[in-house]
Amino acid sequence: MSTKIYHGFRLTEGTDLATFKYQVRSVIDPLRDQEDLKLLAVETAKFVDSRWLAGEPIPAGAAAAAYATWSEAQSKMSAYDYDHDLNRFELSIGTDPGTGRIMVIARAENHVLMDAFKELSGVEEFGYWDNTDAYPEGVTEADWKIREAAWDRMLPGLGRISDTMDTWTLRDSVEIREELRDTDTIVLHIHDLADRAEGTGMDAYADHLHLECGVDVMRAVQHVAFGRGHSVRPVIDTVASFLPAITAELITQGSRNAVDTGYRDAVRSACEELHEQDKKELARKD
Known part of the structure; x- marks a missing residue:
């Protein structure tokens, strides 16, 4: 066998x-x-x-x-x-x-x-x-x-x-133990802004390539996921600049504030600049 x-x-x-x-x-x-x-x-x-x-x-x-x-x-x-x-x-x-x-x-x-x-x-x-x-x-x-x-x-x-x-x-349930769900403890394990923004930034650029630039969806995803072009870091950093600091107070009491309305324009601009650098690679035939 x-x-x-x-x-x-x-x-x-x-x-x-x-x-x-x-x-x-x-x-x-x-x-x-x-x-x-x-x-x-x-x-x-x-x-x-x-x-x-x-x-x-x-x-x-x-x-x-x-x-x-x-x-x-x-x-x-x-x-x-x-x-x-x-x-x-x-x-x-x-x-x-x-x-x-x-x-x-x-x-x-x-x-x-x-x-x-x-x-x-x-x-x-x-x-x-x-x-x-x-x-x-x-x-x-x-x-x-x-x-x-x-x-x-x-x-x-x-x-x-x-x-x-x-x-x-080891465990008979996927549930996370209740005693671990302590706000102060959770905050200690929150990633930094760059790590939190990575997935959102990569998704934003892949979406931009497909929806705004007409790149085939699979090619767009692979281009970003496999690092086939220039670094997506400028887009990620742009996203990170708009994220809030996650504190025990924020996740306990909440917030009435909304994000700066310039977020979408800033991300679009970062994606457009990166696309200009990646045009040659994206045009290449595999």
């Missing part, structure tokens, strides 16, 4: 599984909290910035409103959607019938959580894939065949993980 187990691991011989699970939780759980806080800060900033740049007032309780919006969106997603539960951490755990060693497949999109798991004592990298001859550093062809045989025993036949391995999940 075709086998691609990129995050496969084997535990040190003699490892007690209950003790191991406790170790995983004690290390990964607080890291998940920190990553959840970062996520909550990003969602809060997006909530505030989108309204501010649209000329709308920021409502009182903006952080709670941002979380509610995010939580509702998560509830409507499939577990297979790209943006669903970005900080999940799961393990499939089974015993190799040939050696008695505990085998593990880890699943985590967040590299902070995955990297922490890899560094745990008793965890040995033991991935295997049959679509390339490139082995991990320090792994010989003989080692590779041992891995192949072990995973063939662990996942026989069609290789359905659920048939031979149990699932262990």
Whole structure:
């Protein structure tokens, strides 16, 4: 069968599984909290910035409103959607019938959580894939065949993980713990203006290329996303110059102020200047 187990691991011989699970939780759980806080800060900033740049007032309780919006969106997603539960951490755990060693497949999109798991004592990298001859550093062809045989025993036949391995999940819900949703703590994790403006600035330039300059939508998106032209930094900096400082007071009490009406004209001007520099590249035939 075709086998691609990129995050496969084997535990040190003699490892007690209950003790191991406790170790995983004690290390990964607080890291998940920190990553959840970062996520909550990003969602809060997006909530505030989108309204501010649209000329709308920021409502009182903006952080709670941002979380509610995010939580509702998560509830409507499939577990297979790209943006669903970005900080999940799961393990499939089974015993190799040939050696008695505990085998593990880890699943985590967040590299902070995955990297922490890899560094745990008793965890040995033991991935295997049959679509390339490139082995991990320090792994010989003989080692590779041992891995192949072990995973063939662990996942026989069609290789359905659920048939031979149990699932262990760090959290049983995507929800962010209520005690983490503290306004003062969220503010500490808010990104700086340039980082907050990056996505909006890149989107603004891609939209300008497509809607105002007639560039094919996919070409416009790829031109911006893959950095095929001049730096989009001038547009991003223009957006950043209009963003508010996010303080505990702002996201608690809200604001009656609207953004300076010069925002759209300033962004359009920055996009036009950048397009002039990019015309030659955009005219090139791929």
